[in-house]
Amino acid sequence: MAAKQAPAAAEKHEIRPGQSVELLKELHILTRDGKLNQDSRRKLKQVYHLYQFIEPLLQQVLTQRQQVQLVDHGAGKSYLGFILYDLFFKDAAGRQHVPGNIFGIETRSELVQKSQELAQRFGFDGMQFLSMSVADSIAEHSLPPQIDVVTALHACNTATDDAIRFALEKQASHIVLAPCCQAEVAQVLRKNKAQALARGALSELWRHPLHTREFGSQVTNVLRCLQLEAHGYQVNVTELVGWEHSMKNELIIASRNAGAARGRARKRLTEILDQLGLQELETRFFV
Numbered sequence: 648m649a650a651k652q653a654p655a656a657a658e659k660h661e662i663r664p665g666q667s668v669e670l671l672k673e674l675h676i677l678t679r680d681g682k683l684n685q686d687s688r689r690k691l692k693q694v695y696h697l698y699q700f701i702e703p704l705l706q707q708v709l710t711q712r713q714q715v716q717l718v719d720h721g722a723g724k725s726y727l728g729f730i731l732y733d734l735f736f737k738d739a740a741g742r743q744h745v746p747g748n749i750f751g752i753e754t755r756s757e758l759v760q761k762s763q764e765l766a767q768r769f770g771f772d773g774m775q776f777l778s779m780s781v782a783d784s785i786a787e788h789s790l791p792p793q794i795d796v797v798t799a800l801h802a803c804n805t806a807t808d809d810a811i812r813f814a815l816e817k818q819a820s821h822i823v824l825a826p827c828c829q830a831e832v833a834q835v836l837r838k839n840k841a842q843a844l845a846r847g848a849l850s851e852l853w854r855h856p857l858h859t860r861e862f863g864s865q866v867t868n869v870l871r872c873l874q875l876e877a878h879g880y881q882v883n884v885t886e887l888v889g890w891e892h893s894m895k896n897e898l899i900i901a902s903r904n905a906g907a908a909r910g911r912a913r914k915r916l917t918e919i920l921d922q923l924g925l926q927e928l929e930t931r932f933f934v
Contacts, residue, residue, distance in 0.1 A: 704821040708795045715747030716794045720781045720810040721802035722751035725762045751776040752784045781809035795820050801827035822901040833863025839924040874932045875901040876912035
């Protein structure tokens with residue numbers, strides 16, 4: 648019978664090769680003595696799982712361009728940005744070996760300042776942080792005119808839609824979204840519920856308040872996928888992590904496909920808005 652793996656060895660096994668342990672400590676994913684608690688293990692698993700999706704996209708960009716420009720919206724404490732930079736952009740000696748930049752967009756200025764200080768401490772010269780909303784970043788002149796990869800991990804409600812607008816404006820090759828707390832569609836469904844109930848039985852799908860919220864969230868992401876397809880993106884929808892780790896679990900990955908047909912997606916998008924009484928949201932999904 649095999650010997651039981653020691654806790655320290657098990658935790659070491661959970662950290663990817665080449666990952667800076669000191670960086671994980673500074674991000675408070677590891678404790679000062681290098682241990683993982685339950686919450687930090689969940690965070691690390693989530694970010695590593697997301698990295699598995701993003702890393703091939705970065706490699707694909709490098710086959711077409713000499714450098715990579717990535718923007719992470721709603722960056723928070725920039726777990727994703729720092730781990731991406733640590734694993735992909737730098738070499739074992741800590742020097743940048745993949746040319747490019749990671750820009751973290753975050754409204755909370757104190758988090759932006761801490762991220763800037765941490766990047767300087769580790770010599771991550773290709774990381775920059777901006778204190779602003781996702782919507783304001785669309786017109787931000789300090790950002791490159793073209794961005795290769797756009798990420799938005801749990802950007803709340805319409806901030807995910809602003810991230811999509813940003814990606815479309817910047818002609819992003821790849822978009823990775825983990826939507827969160829989408830409430831706008833549910834609000835419109837709730838407002839028009841009486842009219843919908845009078846029209847037919849389909850409205851039973853969102854008659855009860857809990858169903859209104861959940862159905863609204865589902866419809867929101869369906870509309871986002873159709874919007875991206877209408878702009879020539881190939882879309883894949885999968886799970887971010889297992890349901891035991893997060894209920895906000897949907898991951899939308901979109902890659903630009905210049906030859907993709909756009910008319911059918913636009914038509915379906917219009918039909919859904921009309922059938923569900925969501926016409927007032929046309930300006931959000933037709934950008």
